[in-house]
Amino acid sequence: MANKVVVTGIGLICGQAMSANELFERISQCQSSVRKNEKLAAYGVTNSACSFIDEQVLAALDVQCREQGLPQLSAPALLAIYAAAQAIENADIDVKSIERKGLFLACNKQSLEAEHLLGLAKHFDPTTGKVDLDMFMEMQRHEKQSYFHKRQDMAALVLAERYEFDDVVMTPGDACAAGGIAVGTGYRYIAQGELDVALVGATEAMCNYMPMLSFSILGALAPQSGEHPASISCPFDKARSGFVMGDGSAFLMLESEQHAQARGAKILGYVSGFAKQTESWRITSSPKDGSDYARCMSDAIADAGLSINDIDHINAHGTSTEQNDSCESAAIKKLFGERTVSIPVTSNKSAIGHSLAASGAIEAALSIISLQQQLLLPTLNFCEGDEDTAGINVVQQATPSKIKHILSNSFGFGGENSVLILSAVAE
């Protein structure tokens, strides 16, 4: 029989919030973390509103890490180390002493920032068409411009060494589904009895030059002509026109129920189901009828041993792009049928932006707090749906509600989908 998997700790940094409870409080009060990024605007990024983490915060985290003897790290790694430590502290667990433990940390590849691009350009010889790699390498030794900051496994390896994870260390890189996949994969290892404890989470810091430009050129970011930054992202609304980017990291400490009970840990909630699947469609969109999303949601519910009638709330992927929200709405209607109008749906992304890999882990953390507080979070900026999203019961203000099971969606570019089922502690 599969082990029950419990959540015993949460750590988070996202936008202007330094913990999961702080972020939950902010969103419940309809406070958005989306702001104009003046530095990006100065660089000519027209869609410069995003939920970024201040450079001062990153600098302080950098100092802390250096004081602890860690090497110079990338922004995603700094965020991950902070959030992971918070989750471990929250769980009140001595991770090093645990024998059967795994680390599952999702992160996508990072891109060059504007300063890095200029640094590289300095060593480009237009007459020969070659980069002087010797000079470039020398520069990297002295300046904070290392190519290796692009590595997606940097945070995972630092955490593995720090907390002595000597078994499974995994870095999912499945775009926007990666965070959900990290949580779900850790859940599965514990459920199947292969691990007792898993530190699961994700980190991403994409509010910088090249990612913002590339997603802007792709047409995925919302145009921002004159709108207040906090009102640009509006999931499921008829005015939705794209997403805004976000920075962040979140971790959950997962344990088998038996392991948590044996050490007297406080159980915050359960991860009770998971599915991850690929589509066989297009790399820029999913089937309009929502069939692939619905299949993934259905399989996650089945994995939890539940029926659709047991789901009390949906934490949607809800990116605020025309495509995603239409497909996700179609999937919800296809799967839940007549129940659709009665299932409250929330997207957190209008408040915190879309942090790609990190989003699934952040939303899982927020969902666990929703279960604890029995409170539904609002979808900021939603006013009225369109033909596709009409009938979706989008939560518009913080609402107390009896919630036992939450379904949390994460759908990735290219058609990699993951769905988690998160459940409340029995009264």
Added chain:
Amino acid sequence: MIKTESKKAPVFVEQGSVYCSAGNNVSSLWQALANGQQNLTALPCPAYDAWPWSQVFLVEEPGASELGVDRKILRTMEKQAKMALYGAALAVQQVETLANKSISSAKKGLYLALPTVDESVPPWSLLETLHEVSATPTQPIELSSSEFLQREIPAFFGLSTLNSNACAHISACFDLTGAMGAYSPFADAAFQALIDATGAVAQGENSAALVGGVSPKVNPQLLLQYEHWGWDKLSARIPAEGSSFVVLTANKNPDAVCVSGFARGFIASSVEAPEIYQQLLAQALANANVTAADIDWFLPFATGGKDIQALFALGAKESLPILSSESCMGFSGAAGPLINLNLALHGLQQQKYLVNTHNNINAQENAGALRHVALSAAGPEGQYLVVILSREVI
């Protein structure tokens, strides 16, 4: 410290594809290794002064017709995604399981290991313009010119460098919609993918799984990694491009080779490395219900041979044949362990094996009774995995 992997139902593995400079099938690679044929090509990018190799193992970038996709799709694919798709296409041609209509596409999964997909940007023309102004203390106007940037940055850059999109192309072409995973960035990722896929098939989450690994592409960014890791000081690390795939199934295949055991770990301290190599090898052997003396062939990858002594310490035969294929055919990152796996499957099928010779150019072919083959793969910062293949007695 190291846990024991739980025993699962048998999962069978079928020989898939190899796409490398020596050819696009396992037989031609095997023959090239036996004959010492090394298809080296001039380094295609600028290098730093101390770079040791003027020639490397490259593959041709597959075109739209070879990949079976519309030419427009190529705009969304970097070379690594093309190598992945081409390797997958070769595997699908080779293995009937994936075309088997009686298995629902929702029960066919994809597990792909690939390093960071390196972007083609910044394009040289962008660097050329920025070079002129990069020495100025003020911000170059080009960096804040939307018109300039939109001209210089490829429209699909945001997608083409996502690992998930390399997977998406394969899923879309071959209708694989089951449970999946994408793993990065080093050689160990190949066996992470294989072990997870094995678990998914054993648990019934998938009925079949395509498992692949892709190399980095040879470009200046790869050279920087070589310098960083010190790989340019190792003789067996000549960069090689390519991809390789195998197919896992719960159904016993005609050759009846199964993934009988595996283990994975993270070696945080080099002081403890010898002990942990032994523990992990012992764990994989126990998982396969065999001893070190039962192993008939060992193919380590990217371990620098450090685990060979550990296997002997556990009681491996003195005559145990060993093949470090990267000595002969270059270092192909996450493709390497799966290339080795395909060589192992070929050997098990043909009852022959290859061993390194002193010249590190060719491998010597010998006939021999093979039943159990051990393979390993390592990442540069302590990642280490072991897989045991076993042939059923027919």
